[in-house]
Amino acid sequence: MKGQPEIAKFQFRATNRWINGTHNRGTINGYYGAGQEMSRAQDFTFDADHPPVLVGGDNGPTPVEYVLHALAACLTAGLANIAAARGIQLTEVQSTVDGDIDLLGILGLDDTVRNGYQQIRVSFMVKGDAPAEKLRELVEQSRRRSAVFDVLTGSVPVSIDVTTA
């Protein structure tokens, strides 16, 4: 890949369709990578919604919960890859991610409160055939190379365009 940097360029995609209220459905399939358009055998579809206490119908997780899921999944996949590369056999990896949001921000009731998470905490439980120190290093290296950790702790330029017909 180092001699052919073009094959390292990926573009991922998701589409979404509004259903009603806060309920909408996302679809994930095609992406560009390794120099070509790629697709899966079938679409992955995911409903998102708000809970009743936030005027939704609980037809799926909230968008912000999907973000926590993405972070756990990214750190876990990385950790497993790094363990394999280092010859460490994992027997169990579990994690919990939680994040605090103060709705006064989203609702526009307090300009000093941000819209998104104020803090996110990740707790890993890792078991495998290596000393505790080596297992901890797997998590640390995964964090260092995690795409989702990067986009949450850093800043991504996001552009939005709108068509109305």
Added chain:
Amino acid sequence: MKGQPEIAKFQFRATNRWINGTHNRGTINGYYGAGQEMSRAQDFTFDADHPPVLVGGDNGPTPVEYVLHALAACLTAGLANIAAARGIQLTEVQSTVDGDIDLLGILGLDDTVRNGYQQIRVSFMVKGDAPAEKLRELVEQSRRRSAVFDVLTGSVPVSIDVTTA
């Protein structure tokens, strides 16, 4: 809520369990909000994996695709809420989100390349019983109040702890 700011404090959560290779499964259910512990009638579970070209089995979307899904879902739910508040009847809302990642970053092959998305683009198609300008304003106001847009374009403190037995 302004008179009782405590009920605006929410904590969302996701748990994850490693299955094998880059395949892992996330579970979303309980959260704290409106002053109490809340739960859904059933767990939401989501597999994540890498595609074969990234040494996975395509058992689910990649973690970074879940991030794009979360962004589309957040902007769409917000847009629908704002339309309802403004008395605009929506008939169709669709969106596509794409993001560019150069794997030279994640793979540690080029220190000048970030791990995460270099750029994310969102395209909305909105139809409803209001002039184009009013429909565009819905997207703009949703962006302004979106929690997922905020965490991607801003920076969130993320702490990670590890237990090994």
